[in-house]
Amino acid sequence: MPPGQTIKPDTDPRPRVLITGGAGFIGSHLLDLLAPSGAQITVVDDLSTGRVENIAHHQPRIRFIGSRLDRALEQLEDEPPFDRVYHLAAAVGVDLILADPIGSIETNVEQTSALLRYVNAHGNPPTLIASSSEVYGKPGASVFSEDDDTLYGPSTTGRWSYAHCKAIDEHLALAYHDKRGLPAVVCRFFNTVGPRQSGQYGMVLPRFVQAALNDAPIRVFGDGEQTRCFCDVRDVVAVLPTLLESSEAHGRVFNIGSDRPISIGQLAGLVVRELSSESPIVKTPYADAYPQGFEDLRHRRPDLSRVRSVCGFEPSYTLSRTIADIAEEIRSSGIHAGGKR
Numbered sequence: 001m002p003p004g005q006t007i008k009p010d011t012d013p014r015p016r017v018l019i020t021g022g023a024g025f026i027g028s029h030l031l032d033l034l035a036p037s038g039a040q041i042t043v044v045d046d047l048s049t050g051r052v053e054n055i056a057h058h059q060p061r062i063r064f065i066g067s068r069l070d071r072a073l074e075q076l077e078d079e080p081p082f083d084r085v086y087h088l089a090a091a092v093g094v095d096l097i098l099a100d101p102i103g104s105i106e107t108n109v110e111q112t113s114a115l116l117r118y119v120n121a122h123g124n125p126p127t128l129i130a131s132s133s134e135v136y137g138k139p140g141a142s143v144f145s146e147d148d149d150t151l152y153g154p155s156t157t158g159r160w161s162y163a164h165c166k167a168i169d170e171h172l173a174l175a176y177h178d179k180r181g182l183p184a185v186v187c188r189f190f191n192t193v194g195p196r197q198s199g200q201y202g203m204v205l206p207r208f209v210q211a212a213l214n215d216a217p218i219r220v221f222g223d224g225e226q227t228r229c230f231c232d233v234r235d236v237v238a239v240l241p242t243l244l245e246s247s248e249a250h251g252r253v254f255n256i257g258s259d260r261p262i263s264i265g266q267l268a269g270l271v272v273r274e275l276s277s278e279s280p281i282v283k284t285p286y287a288d289a290y291p292q293g294f295e296d297l298r299h300r301r302p303d304l305s306r307v308r309s310v311c312g313f314e315p316s317y318t319l320s321r322t323i324a325d326i327a328e329e330i331r332s333s334g335i336h337a338g339g340k341r
Contacts, residue, residue, distance in 0.1 A: 002109055006097040015039045018082045018114060020069055021089030023050030026130070026189070030237040031055055031085060035062065042082075044072040049092065049109075054196055070114040081123030084244060087115050090166075091165045097162045108165035116176050116184075116270070126183040126244045129173040133190040134163040136261065138297055145303040146188070146253045169178035170253060177251040185249045187240065190257025190302045195329040207327045208268055212277035219284045224265025227299045229297045232317030242311045249310055255302035258315045267319075274323045 021027040022043030034041060035058050042063045043055060055064065064070040068088050074111040089111055089183065091097065091104035110127065113288060119127050136144045137160070150167070153160045169186075176182040199207030211218045236256055243249040262270070268281045286296060307313040 001022070005104045012040055015083040016080060017041045018085045019075075020044045020085075020087045020111075021049060021050060021130075022024050022086075022129060023052055023055050023064070023066075025050075026192060026233055026237065027086070027088040027195075028054035028196060029194070029233045030088070030240060031093050031292045032243070033237050040081075042076070044069055045089065045097050049096070049198070050326070051196075051317050054255055073114055073118045076118070082119070084241075085115070085119050086126055086130075086240065086244070087112065087128060089115075090130065092132075092162075098158055100326065101158050101161055102335040105161055105165055108162070108314055113168040113172060116172055116182070120176055120180050120182055124180070124182050126185070126250070127173070128185045128187060128240055130254070131170050131186050131188045131304065132160060132162070132167045133188050133255070133300055134187060135170065136300075137279075140184055142299050143259075143301050143303050144255065145267045146306055164311055174251060174253075183247070183250040185251075186253040187243065188253060188254045188302075189236065189291060190255060190300065191228045191230045192233050192236050192257065192298045193326070194317075195325050197233070197326070202227075204264065205267070205271075205323070206326055206330075207219070209275070209323060210330060212271045212279045213327060213330060215278040217232040217269045218271065218279045218283050219285050220264050220268050222264075222284050222296060223235045224268070224281075224283055225263050225298075227261040227263045227301070228259050228267075229258040229301050230267070230290050230319055230321045230322070235315040235317050239311060239313045243307070246310055251315055252306070254310070255304055256306045256307060256313070257302050257304070260303050260304055261299065262319070270319065274320055294339065 006186055017039045019027050019031055022031050027045070031041065031043060033340045042065065044065045046068045047066055055062065065075060073199065073318035091107040097104045133144065135150065136148065137150045139148055139151055141148060152163055172182040173186050177184040196205050197206045201208055207216050239256060243254060265281070271277070272279055272281065304313065
């Protein structure tokens with residue numbers, strides 16, 4: 001805060017909560033979870049990938065700032081500090097990272113740095129930093145644990161820029177905890193799925209569901225034997241406040257997701273069966289899908305022992321339920337394959 005500047009008094013006794021990226025996929029579900037508490041919630045989202053429709057049902061009970069995070073923080077500079085901060089704003093999705101590497105890198109590093117400087121200067125509230133399983137790179141182990149070594153591909157392969165950026169975000173958050181006393185928690189999300197997720201940026205499950213609802217071909221990249229562990233967004237957001245409130249979690253990194261793997265080929269088959277679709281499943285070489293080059297991982301499965309030991313986390317939504325809910329949302333919104341209305 002500049003010398004001589006005063007903070008506006010806050011006469012509202014309710015706790016103040018900041019959610020960055022709160023109009024996005026995960027952020028809007030976190031807002032759904034927190035809004036009934038009656039807290040004063042401020043959502044910041046530049047709507048580059050978020051949608052104001054995701055949070056419309058909460059307005060005007062929340063405050064929405066539709067701008068880049070660093071500019072929003074300038075607006076908040078002389079206001080009372082927040083009691084809890086959830087930093088979910090990021091450039092995400094394979095297609096977006098490959099299409100706009102400069103914007104994605106700058107967003108994922110600069111905006112996180114701005115947020116950490118702000119919270120450190122404004123009371124050091126417990127702050128959650130959203131990270132990604134991409135941070136693991138391409139390790140030799142089939143199960144990823146938080147303290148594993150990491151191995152990335154060369155900087156000439158753009159696919160790895162996202163992993164580098166999120167790793168820097170983690171280093172920043174943990175450094176603020178170690179050196180400046182910020183109660184920071186880092187959460188590495190593994191293949192979070194559910195309603196409101198867009199297939200526009202390469203997210204696999206909504207893309208499969210959209211195709212299946214139209215009996216269109218479902219494209220599976222590579223041989224389809226690569227495995228992932230999909231976790232419903234409603235299970236993911238439910239654990240975040242618990243971690244943020246736990247002093248045992250501060251200054252630590254947590255895997256968040258499911259540890260039940262399924263191959264992408266099996267996922268496509270499950271979508272077809274659950275939706276009684278006539279979609280053919282078509283295998284597409286990676287070279288055709290990503291002519292600029294893309295290196296995929298064969299398997300990605302989290303070790304959840306740490307988050308289970310701290311708060312007993314256990315996903316409850318089945319993948320079949322998630323598929324049905326995504327399909328219902330697409331039907332009700334009138335969105336068809338390819339994201340068209």
